[in-house]
Amino acid sequence: MSLYPKNMFFTSESVTEGHPDKFCDLISDTVLDECLRLDPMSRVACETYVTMGLVIVGGEVTTKAIFDVAELVRELGNDVGYISPEYGFDVNTGAIARTIHRQSPDISLGIAKKGGKIGAGDQGLMFGYACNQTKELMPMPIMLAHQLARKLTEVRKTKVLPYLGPDGKTQVTLEYQNGKPVRADYVVIAASHTSAVVTPDGKFTTEEAKHEIIEKVVRPVMGNLMDKQTKITINGTGKFLVSGPQADTGLTGRKIIVDTYGGWSVHGGGAFSGKDPTKVDRSAGYMTRYIAKNIVSAKLADECLVQLGYCIGLVDPVSVMVNSYGTGKISDEALSKLVRKVFPLSPQGIIDHFKLRRPIYRNTAAYGHFGREGFEWEKLDARDELLAQFSKV
Structure with missing residues (x-):
């Protein structure tokens, strides 16, 4: 008996670090790291919201750590690549608001137990x-989707494809026979880009850029899982010129399936990022x-x-x-x-x-x-x- 039928098609997706939701996860976890670096006993539930020109960092934080949240966010944003309105956000000029308060004392009562023990911080x-399925002992579709997302970021940051922006999504559909993944049926890439690779009529990503993305991103990752019947779509709406927080509001904890097993396994509903280990x-x-x-x-x-x-x-x-x-x-x-x-x-x-x-x-x-x-x-x-x-x- 298996979790799924032996013969089927299964799809998982991933996102790049510049996807607005994932950018928020990164900010929340960067704030958590700084709290723990300065005070390992910090209690943190940090949430981030990003939209056009604005980042809001909020939540419940009880810590002895003192640091500049805005400086931390700007440093991270520069690393991710949100350095120009061309990419939908410039972290160096955007507004950054901090709305943080201490953890509820009712929650604190449940965590701190007698004898130094810790109670669960939530039900x-x-x-x-x-x-x-894989050497990592993970479902194969989500592992391939992650590898494609990483590759998108790699070719952007190394200037192999310098016209790419930080925002991106990937999706992989595999065909299973007798319970084993045998081939890639469909690969979908959403790759944000600058106007340098838009057709003269302004409607589409150029065919040259699509071909480069296939050759530099898709084929190196998918390898011999692809065959003549494998379908590939790059920027299915035509182009991806308006991207990042300018196009899509981001929130911490909104990519819980991407974070775990790509939909293959059950999920309890709780997000990870921004939360301390209690x-x-x-x-x-x-x-x-x-x-x-x-x-x-x-x-x-x-x-x-x-x-x-x-x-x-x-x-x-x-x-x-x-x-x-x-x-x-x-x-x-x-x-x-x-x-x-x-x-x-x-x-x-x-x-x-x-x-x-x-x-x-x-x-x-x-x-x-x-x-x-x-x-x-x-x-x-x-x-x-x-x-x-x-x-x-």
Whole structure:
């Protein structure tokens, strides 16, 4: 049994770091990082809103850190490439407003427990997933969509395609046969650009620019997954000249499917960016991925979904669920018991295990929180303990 039919087409999308929503995620996580850098015990729920000529940074922040939020935003915006109205936003001249207040004392009561323990910063349910479709143990469509988005940014910043702007989206449709991805059926690229590659009538991105995007972005990523029947669309409306915050209001936390499994797996609804690790939306979301990935890597299942449920103020999860879709070496109930034995599931346990009070979050904000090297929750260091406990079952 599998999560989906064996023969099907499946689509996932990603966005570049300059997409307005993702730019907001980056700002929120950059603010979080600066708080944690100066005060590791900071409690942060930072939200960002961006529109034409304006960035608003707000939320609940309790910290000893003192820094210039506007300076931080401008530095980030310059790195992303929002340096001209030509790209829909100039971070150096745009207005930046800060509307931040302290965390609710009612929430604080639930987090700070006697004996130094930490209660969950909110109620909620978190899902993590892993499968053996890719070496990263992720669904293949979202991994390819992320790679295309990264490539768009790379060729822009290295001036290989100097007419590209920061804003962009990618989408990949794969065909599955007998449960395995076999070919790319459709690739969609939305690549913002300057007037340098607009046709004389002002209606379209030039065919030359589209060809360059296919050759420099699509083919290097998609490789032999493409065949003669693969369809490619570049800028489906004709052109992408008006872009960035000028064209699309951005908000933190609006790309939760891009951030996780591309729609392949279940999602609990909670966003990640801008939240300190006492918020289990984030920290337990990382733990569920870590659990699922280690189970699949240990070959205890070919496919694994993990759910954790929490109540605000409580230390331990209210529920632990594992679903191996019939691929597990033992029953899902036995796998759930194994998870409780092997993994630290309290908020404090998760924070300590992943060292989450460090300023590591800006690097998570774009191109997915999972399936990437360098993050503690992507390590496979729980396999031996899982197998040791499995041997006792």
